[in-house]
Amino acid sequence: MLRLIVRRLLFIVPTLLLVSIVIFLLVEVVPGDPGRVKLGPYASAEQVAQVDHQLGFDRPLAQRYVRWLGSFLTLHWGDSWNLGVPVFSLTMQRLWSSAQLAALALVIIIPLSILLGVVAALRRDGIADRIITVTSLSLTVIPEFVSGVVLIVLFAVTIKIFPVSAVAPAGSGPFTRIYHLILPAIPLMFVELGYIARMARAGMIEALDTAYVRTATLKGLPRRRIVVTHALRNALAPTVAVIGTQIGWLVGGLVVVETLFNYPGIGKLMADSATLKDVPVLEATVLVVAAIYMLSNLAADVIVALLNPRVRFGR
Amino acid sequence: MTFDELAAQAAPPSERVLRRRYVVRRLLRSPTFLVGAGIVLFWIFMALFSTHVTRFGPLDIDPYHTLKALSRLHWFGTDENGRDVLARTLAGARSVLVVAPLAAVFCLFFGGTIGLISGYYKGYTDEIIMRFVDVLLSLPVIVAAIVVVSAFSSHTQGSPGAQAAVVILVIGILFTPPVARTIRAAVVSEREKEYVQAARLRGERAPFIMVAEILPNILAPIIVEGTVRLGYAVFTAATLSFLGFGVQAPSPDWGLTISLDRTVIQVAWWTVLFPALALASLVVGANLLADGVRKVLSE
Numbered sequence: 295m296l297r298l299i300v301r302r303l304l305f306i307v308p309t310l311l312l313v314s315i316v317i318f319l320l321v322e323v324v325p326g327d328p329g330r331v332k333l334g335p336y337a338s339a340e341q342v343a344q345v346d347h348q349l350g351f352d353r354p355l356a357q358r359y360v361r362w363l364g365s366f367l368t369l370h371w372g373d374s375w376n377l378g379v380p381v382f383s384l385t386m387q388r389l390w391s392s393a394q395l396a397a398l399a400l401v402i403i404i405p406l407s408i409l410l411g412v413v414a415a416l417r418r419d420g421i422a423d424r425i426i427t428v429t430s431l432s433l434t435v436i437p438e439f440v441s442g443v444v445l446i447v448l449f450a451v452t453i454k455i456f457p458v459s460a461v462a463p464a465g466s467g468p469f470t471r472i473y474h475l476i477l478p479a480i481p482l483m484f485v486e487l488g489y490i491a492r493m494a495r496a497g498m499i500e501a502l503d504t505a506y507v508r509t510a511t512l513k514g515l516p517r518r519r520i521v522v523t524h525a526l527r528n529a530l531a532p533t534v535a536v537i538g539t540q541i542g543w544l545v546g547g548l549v550v551v552e553t554l555f556n557y558p559g560i561g562k563l564m565a566d567s568a569t570l571k572d573v574p575v576l577e578a579t580v581l582v583v584a585a586i587y588m589l590s591n592l593a594a595d596v597i598v599a600l601l602n603p604r605v606r607f608g609r
Numbered sequence: 610m611t612f613d614e615l616a617a618q619a620a621p622p623s624e625r626v627l628r629r630r631y632v633v634r635r636l637l638r639s640p641t642f643l644v645g646a647g648i649v650l651f652w653i654f655m656a657l658f659s660t661h662v663t664r665f666g667p668l669d670i671d672p673y674h675t676l677k678a679l680s681r682l683h684w685f686g687t688d689e690n691g692r693d694v695l696a697r698t699l700a701g702a703r704s705v706l707v708v709a710p711l712a713a714v715f716c717l718f719f720g721g722t723i724g725l726i727s728g729y730y731k732g733y734t735d736e737i738i739m740r741f742v743d744v745l746l747s748l749p750v751i752v753a754a755i756v757v758v759s760a761f762s763s764h765t766q767g768s769p770g771a772q773a774a775v776v777i778l779v780i781g782i783l784f785t786p787p788v789a790r791t792i793r794a795a796v797v798s799e800r801e802k803e804y805v806q807a808a809r810l811r812g813e814r815a816p817f818i819m820v821a822e823i824l825p826n827i828l829a830p831i832i833v834e835g836t837v838r839l840g841y842a843v844f845t846a847a848t849l850s851f852l853g854f855g856v857q858a859p860s861p862d863w864g865l866t867i868s869l870d871r872t873v874i875q876v877a878w879w880t881v882l883f884p885a886l887a888l889a890s891l892v893v894g895a896n897l898l899a900d901g902v903r904k905v906l907s908e
Contacts, residue, residue, distance in 0.1 A: 312744050317756065324760040331763065435896040436889045437844050439851045443867055443885040447878040458875065546751035550848055554871065564752065565852050568759035580756055584748050 299596055306588050313584045314366075318359050321577050322351075331571045332375055366581070372574045376567075381574045385560065385582060392548050392559030395460075398475050399482035399544070404537060407487045408530070411494025415529075416521065418499060426491065434488025438481040438550045445480055446554075460555035478555040482547050486540050493536040497529035504528075531601045538594015545583050625825075635905045642901025648894025652702040652887075659700045665693035667700035667861040676877040686879040688870060697861035698883045702891060704850070704862040708777050709842035709895075715781025716842075717835050720788025725819045727789065728796025735793075742786040750783050751848060758854040769857060776855055780845050788834050795827040829906040836899035843892050863888040 325331055329345035346352045350361065365372070371381035407430070414426040433441065450458045462474040501507065502525055510520045549561035556562075560579055567575035636642050660666060665683075671691030679686045685694035727738040748756075757779045758772075765771040799805060800823065808818045849855040850864030858869065863884040870880040 309744055309747050313747055320756050320760040325763045431896070431900075432893050435840060435844065435892050437848050437851070437864075437892065439848065439864070439867060440885045440889050440892075443871065443874070443881050444889075446871075446874060447882045447885075451875055451878050543749065546749040549751055549755070550851065553852060565755060568755050569853055571759070571763075576756070576759075580748070580752060583752055587749060588747055 298599060299592070302592050302595060306592065309588065310581075310585060314363060314581060315359065317577055317580050317584075318362060321573055321580075322358070322362075323355070325571070327351075328573060331573070362577075366577075371578050374567075374572055374575045376570050376572045376575075381578045384575065385563070385578050388558060388560040388563045388579075389582065391557065392552070392561060394471075395475055395478060395552070395557060395559060396482070396541075396544055396548060398472065399479040399486070402479070403483040403486045404490065406483075407490035408494045408533060410487075411491040411533070412498050412521070412526070412529070414491065414495045415498030415502065423495075427495070430488040430491045432488075433484040434486075436484065438485055438547045439554045441484050442478070442481040442551060442554045445477055449477060458555075460552075460557035478551050478557055481551050481554075482544060485543060485547050486537075489536050489540055489543075490533060493533040494529065497532045498525060501525040501529040527601070531598050534601060535594050535598045538591050538597070541587070541590035541594075545587060632905055636901065639901045639905060641897050641904070645894045645897025645899070645901055648890055649898055652891050652894070653706060655699045656702040656706045659696070659702075663693065663696040663699055665696045667697045668692065668859055669696070676873060676880070678877075679879060685883045686877065688866075688877070688880045689873055694879055694883055697866060698863075698887050701861045701863040701866060701884055701887060704773070704856045704860055705843055705846050705864075705888075705891070708773060708780070708846040708855070709839060711777045712780035712784065712842040712846065713835055713839040715777065716784035716788050716838055717831065719781065719785040720834070721792050721824075721831060723785065723789040724792025725796055725823065728793040729800055729815065729819050729823070731797070738789075739793075742789055745783070745786045750845060751852075753783055754779050754845065754849055755852065755854055758849065762854075773856065776846065776849060780842050780849075783845075784838050784841065788838065791830055791834050792827065795830045796823055799823050799826055833899070833903045833906055836895075836902045840892060840895040840899050843895050847888055847892070 322328055327342060327346065328349065328351045329342040330337070332345055332349075333342055343352070350358060353361075369382055371385070373379065374381055374384060377384065410426050410430065414423040417423045446458060449456045456477040457474050460474055460478045462471045502521075504525075507520060507525055510524050511517075515524075545561065547561075548559055549565050551557070552559040552562035553565055560583065563575060564579040564583065566572070567579060655662070669692060671687065673691065674683075674687050675689050675691040677683055677687045677691075683693050683695065685698060688694055688697070723738055723742070727735045754776075758775055761775045762772070765775055796819075804826075805818060805822055808822050813822070846855060847864040850862050851868045853865075853868060856862045856865055858865065866884045867881045867888075870877075870884075874881055
């Protein structure tokens with residue numbers, strides 16, 4: 295078990311290094327002269343050269359990369375070109391906001407979609423199953439900003455029960471803050487719903503077909519007990535794996551939802567810095583997102599291993 | 610008509626032809642496929658001919674009738690430039706229906722090639738290629754797409770064609786890894802079969818075996834992957850335009866329209882609701898189509 299974690303962690307390091315090289319090339323080399331990018335098309339050649347020199351962009355490429363990586367690893371992330379504030383505290387602040395939004399979405403959708411998946415499996419091929427499967431799959435494939443816009447039109451413009459803005463007024467209590475986050479969280483939930491529910495349904499159907507469930511049934515155990523204590527535990531392993539990979543999807547969804555609802559999270563920060571060519575912020579946010587993405591995939595693998603005794607006790 | 614042609618006509622249809630007929634018949638009886646294909650065909654038709662159907666052009670500006678609500682004249686109302694929302698909604702399929710299918714074709718080509726080589730050779734080639742694929746998978750698709758498209762944006766500025774080409778290539782490359790994995794799995798199970806061994810014993814070269822022998826036998830997973838990726842590509846292309854990394858104004862593209870008109874959502878909800886519903890219908894249609902194809906072909 296420990297070996298599995300260590301091996302996977304060791305794999306993350308070179309992958310992140312490769313990702314950092316790719317990001318470095320894409321952000322600092324491909325767009326052309328960084329001084330020109332920073333100053334815009336109307337600056338004179340001397341001004342551009344001066345900024346390039348100040349920021350160290352006139353040095354050799356490899357040297358620049360090593361310096362950049364070094365300062366990144368020692369958390370000296372520099373200042374934002376547009377906002378003029380330190381990138382590290384900015385990124386962490388926005389990450390915390392995003393985490394709140396994502397947490398709200400996950401806390402509601404994971405139990406709900408597992409429940410729906412299990413109900414669909416128990417009513418296999420019945421009307422409830424059909425409705426759950428078709429609805430959840432349709433909601434899953436619709437882009438977040440589309441469902442978000444429909445929700446805004448319905449629940450914030452036509453029937454005014456939710457605020458249009460995702461940010462509560464300064465100084466409001468936790469409940470008001472959560473209330474403002476509900477509408478933005480729903481598109482995120484929609485996208486997760488289909489995948490999690492489908493995996494829960496498939497896992498449950500498979501578990502219900504096993505010999506031990508038949509034994510338990512023949513033994514005369516009540517149906518509820520069989521489903522909850524015997525089948526569910528085994529049915530959920532693939533579901534947990536999917537939830538782990540879905541956290542990555544969630545990050546992509548956050549970019550979209552935060553932009554739509556003007557919510558100051560890491561996703562909007564990244565999209566804005568890409569649009570405005572804020573090089574230090576873009577590099578920082580993308581690397582942070584990549585690290586979170588890989589760690590959440592690792593966490594999912596570990597939890598699956600913990601649920602599966604064959605993996606837990608070593609092959 | 611020569612004798613050979615006559616003989617070919619008279620010969621009973623081969624097994625492959627029979628199988629194809631069977632698949633087509635099953636598809637035409639699958640409601641999922643039919644509904645999906647109907648929706649997608651509707652939008653293809655609109656992308657090609659919407660300007661012949663609607664009273665107004667998607668780019669016609671009318672400064673005297675801006676943000677007008679739904680009426681007999683403007684069924685879906687007008688936007689902040691007085692443009693007809695119905696005309697723009699129907700024409701909005703164009704950009705996404707160019708980008709998404711081309712991106713799907715690209716990822717099928719890249720992924721198919723990588724999957725064939727990786728699955729056929731196994732060993733070190735396989736190991737290296739699959740590690741590389743893992744690296745590509747280490748970023749969420751939208752995040753990677755934003756970084757790449759914005760990196761090239763200073764070079765593609767002012768050229769919508771180049772911008773679209775970058776978007777198509779980026780989506781195509783980002784969808785390559787999952788395609789490569791699926792195709793690789795199919796190749797790995799085919800390569801041990803007798804017909805491949807026979808070809809190898811005949812002394813055929815590896816590229817010939819891959820393309821002429823294995824490829825026709827893994828068409829089913831390739832087609833399924835293609836239709837599934839088409840749905841994802843529509844999703845991703847629309848999202849990129851919404852974020853401002855796709856087509857530029859004044860295109861009636863749905864994602865772009867929603868992104869620009871959400872500032873007037875409180876006074877003129879129709880400017881964003883109809884493009885949103887249109888996009889939702891196309892995405893659901895493409896996915897229904899894919900689901901129908903998958904169910905029929907995986908039997």
